[in-house]
Amino acid sequence: MNELLVLRPDLIEFCVLREGCDTARLPGEKTVVLDGRNFESLASTVHSQGILAVARQPEYEKLDLPRKDPFALVLDRIADPGNFGTILRTARAVGLREVWAVKGGVDPFGDKTIRSASSAQFALSIRLAESLEEMTAALGKLGVIRFFRTEPAEGHSVFREPDLFRDSAIVLGNEANGAGPVPGALPLNIPMPGSAESLNVAQAATVILFESVRRMEKSI
Amino acid sequence: MNELLVLRPDLIEFCVLREGCDTARLPGEKTVVLDGRNFESLASTVHSQGILAVARQPEYEKLDLPRKDPFALVLDRIADPGNFGTILRTARAVGLREVWAVKGGVDPFGDKTIRSASSAQFALSIRLAESLEEMTAALGKLGVIRFFRTEPAEGHSVFREPDLFRDSAIVLGNEANGAGPVPGALPLNIPMPGSAESLNVAQAATVILFESVRRMEKSI
Known part of the structure; x- marks a missing residue:
């Protein structure tokens, strides 16, 4: 509020x-x-x-305006308001200026979503596409040259992939079904030494987003 | 299930x-x-x-048994079942074998907590203390030599503190009031370049826990 x-x-x-x-x-x-x-x-x-x-609800940012961040976080039909909101709050915390969402998931301005986001909706631009295809086409036109898509057990490690945050888009998918297909996307893996099968999507987003912070921070 | x-x-x-x-x-x-x-x-x-x-509910692990992990994750009266459960799920994903909780927050075996944890309760040991004082005393007896307590804007960076995961305990606090006082604790900071005031506690836990994975992974 x-x-x-x-x-x-x-x-x-x-x-x-x-x-x-x-x-x-x-x-x-x-x-x-x-x-x-x-x-x-x-x-x-x-x-x-x-x-x-x-x-009034803020306008969604048009899909064909220039990108504001070095990489794009794409949310493909996230279904849980708590997850969607938490991802917005975290995106804001790491300094992203916009988030890209595909229709078919939660309402970005629903009351639960706003509460979980600590109202980050009013600090970020949100771009909304009808489909993942429309989204990736729009991002391609805006100079995105690499798409990453999280995969449970294989792919480029989030801690080692050098180009993860350079003119890239990182696609996170629906809780039950994962992200839709993205032709040519590189698999992105979050290493999990434990026995869990998967991470909550908001936790996956958090690991990825703070890895971008860490790289700026010159960590040990 | x-x-x-x-x-x-x-x-x-x-x-x-x-x-x-x-x-x-x-x-x-x-x-x-x-x-x-x-x-x-x-x-x-x-x-x-x-x-x-x-x-039946599993027994809590006794506070005086030897530690199973190189560092202890301490949850001081986390109040939201979704946060508590998500932290357990993430702790399991990074390979922790136990989590330390202070009474006064959610029931670790409540149905919402189990659901958010994807049942990680049954894969982890949980140690329960009456108070944060009892917890830190018990950890001290078990060889923990450093306590870290998250602070919003200052302290040792989670990405740079070399001893963060060596015989240490990291204390995360209640959503509204933060963690209770821990005499001698070092302030631990999660760098946030954006304008957000704070992170959700489950996101803070995720950043810290996956930093321990990254250090094992020899990242770039």
């Missing part, structure tokens, strides 16, 4: 405030104050912060 | 199977078959796999 007020106040249509809550950042002319009981009848969570806002 | 059958069949008291589902691995003498309607009335998820089991 704070993120919305700080990053995108232009989107706010009006706010509802619980009596007694802090009003410092709220657009006064657009704010209604309600007593506790009336406020709670509107809130969708039990422990609300005491502020609600009705805001 | 599969994990329980493969890893800890000794814990199973009895199974309930939906008519028509696969029975290959089930202990026949302990299995009851129900028709669809009766089965669904027992299942707690909408899309059940068609198998239910009543199983």
Whole structure:
């Protein structure tokens, strides 16, 4: 909520405030104050912060505008709002400026997704494609020359592939079915010495995204 | 469920199977078959796999037994079952054999926790302490010589601290309040070039745990 007020106040249509809550950042002319009981009848969570806002959804970024990051993170129909949101939050933490999503998964602006993302939706651009084919074609036109697709047990190690973050796109797939086919994509592997079969997709994204940070950091 | 059958069949008291589902691995003498309607009335998820089991909870590992891993991952009152479970799943994926938890957070064997963990509970030992003080005292007796505690904006970088995984304990804290105080603990920082204030605790755990894998892998 704070993120919305700080990053995108232009989107706010009006706010509802619980009596007694802090009003410092709220657009006064657009704010209604309600007593506790009336406020709670509107809130969708039990422990609300005491502020609600009705805001317009930001526009999706057009697919043919120049890329803003050295590599593109592509989410192919992620189905769980918690996973999608967590990936956005992590993408923001590592300094990505945009995330590329294929339709058919969760609503990037659903309330659960916004909550898991700590409102990173308002700090990032989101590009939306009808299909993975449309997405990869668009990325190709924008100068992406390598596609990586996570594979469970084989492929280029995320810790050793030198070109992982150079004019590349990294495709992460749906929790149950994985990512769709990408002709010519290189298999990308996250080494797992343990006995687990796979990682949660948000954890896979986190390993990949922070590997990009590590390479900038000159690690040991 | 599969994990329980493969890893800890000794814990199973009895199974309930939906008519028509696969029975290959089930202990026949302990299995009851129900028709669809009766089965669904027992299942707690909408899309059940068609198998239910009543199983005993594994014993917690005693706090004074020798450590099994080069470093200890300590979870101080993690409150969200999804986070706790995801951390267990990730710990298993990187090859840890045990996780150390402080009471006051989620039930490690709650149904949501087991689901998020993909049943990693049955592959890992879990050690449980009454308090963070009891935990650090026990770890000290077992030869842990360094404690790390994640801090948002300062401290030893997870990518550069040479002794991060050597006879150390890494303490991750509650989502709202962070980890409790650990006298003498070194601050551990996950570099975040972006504008986010913090990471989800499960993402922080993932970055740390996979850094231990990377160091074994001789990365670029």
